[in-house]
Amino acid sequence: MTTSIPASPFADPASAQRLERAATALTAHGFTVEILDDAAAARARVKDLIPEGASVFTGASETLRLSGIDEDINAGGRYQAVKPRALTMDRATQMDEIRRLLASPDVVVGSVAAVTETGSLVAASGSGSQLPSYSGGAARAIWIVGAQKVVPDLDTALRRVEDHCLPLESARTREAYGWPSAVNRLLILNAEHQPGRGTVLLLREAIGF
Numbered sequence: 609m610t611t612s613i614p615a616s617p618f619a620d621p622a623s624a625q626r627l628e629r630a631a632t633a634l635t636a637h638g639f640t641v642e643i644l645d646d647a648a649a650a651r652a653r654v655k656d657l658i659p660e661g662a663s664v665f666t667g668a669s670e671t672l673r674l675s676g677i678d679e680d681i682n683a684g685g686r687y688q689a690v691k692p693r694a695l696t697m698d699r700a701t702q703m704d705e706i707r708r709l710l711a712s713p714d715v716v717v718g719s720v721a722a723v724t725e726t727g728s729l730v731a732a733s734g735s736g737s738q739l740p741s742y743s744g745g746a747a748r749a750i751w752i753v754g755a756q757k758v759v760p761d762l763d764t765a766l767r768r769v770e771d772h773c774l775p776l777e778s779a780r781t782r783e784a785y786g787w788p789s790a791v792n793r794l795l796i797l798n799a800e801h802q803p804g805r806g807t808v809l810l811l812r813e814a815i816g817f
Contacts, residue, residue, distance in 0.1 A: 616772045618759075618768045618771065618772035621754070621755035621756050621812070621813060624812070627643055627810055630725045631643055631808075632727075633724070633726050633727030634727045636727060637728075637799040638803065641810060642807070642810070644811055644812070645812050646811060646813045646815075647671075647674065647675035649811075651675050651676055651677050654677055654680070654681075654717060655680070655686075657807060658715050658717075660686050660687070661687065662714040663688040663690055663713045663714045663715070664681050664688065664690060664714065664715045664716070664717060665710055665713040665715075665716045665738070665746070666678050666690075666716075666717050666718060667717070667718030667719070669718050669719040669816060670719075670816040671719040671752050671816030671817075672717065672719065672752065674815055677717065681717060688714075693709065710737050710738070710741065711740035712740075712745045712746065713741060713745075713746050714747050715749070716738065716742060716745075716746035716749050717751075717752070718750075718751055718752075719752050719757075720751050720753060720757065721757065722758075722765035722766075722768045722769065723753050723757050723758050723765075724760065724761050724764070724765050726760075726761055726762070727798070727799075728762060728765070728796055728798050729797040729808070730762070730766070730769065730796050731795040732774075732795075733791075733794075733795070734777075734791070735793075736792065742795060743797065747805070748805055749807070750807045750809065751806075751807070752811065753809065754816050755811055755812055755813055756814035757816075758810075762796065770791065772817070774790075777817060
């Protein structure tokens with residue numbers, strides 16, 4: 609049975625002005641930022657940004673699933689998709705190889721739980737599998753972020769993780785796996801020191817958690 613989740617103020621898309629403030633702050637902190645209309649535009653842009661044949665890891669993300677980006681990367685045949693390969697490997701005997709594959713792809717594609725108007729990205733995870741590549745292990749990182757994830761500051765971002773994202777993700781994991789999720793690991797990216805490494809595609813529409 610699916611758990612009913614009450615309406616949340618964190619589900620409302622940010623205004624154009626707030627998107628621009630977040631984009632300006634992120635750019636000042638070394639991220640490359642593009643504001644796009646919707647998930648379809650992001651899906652097309654991701655194909656432009658990732659060269660054919662690159663090794664690509666997709667972090668678990670409702671945004672990627674709903675947009676079709678996850679399927680494009682992992683089932684499209686254009687890239688060396690890391691996730692399908694890792695799923696075929698033996699966790700008893702090949703865990704070290706799996707860990708290295710996930711931590712250091714050419715490109716990691718995912719989303720985050722919140723983007724602040726002060727220029728930070730906040731990613732929450734139960735397993736932490738995507739966080740090494742997010743934080744620097746991948747040569748390039750691309751995050752697709754719905755407009756509802758823009759918040760004023762880090763305090764609000766952390767409230768969004770606990771009060772909005774976690775209940776939704778727990779409802780999903782209960783239905784899919786039979787157990788709740790948890791915020792076991794939290795990554796805050798305040799700046800990107802390597803020019804061109806981190807790209808944030810901010811959408812004008814809400815998508816994902």
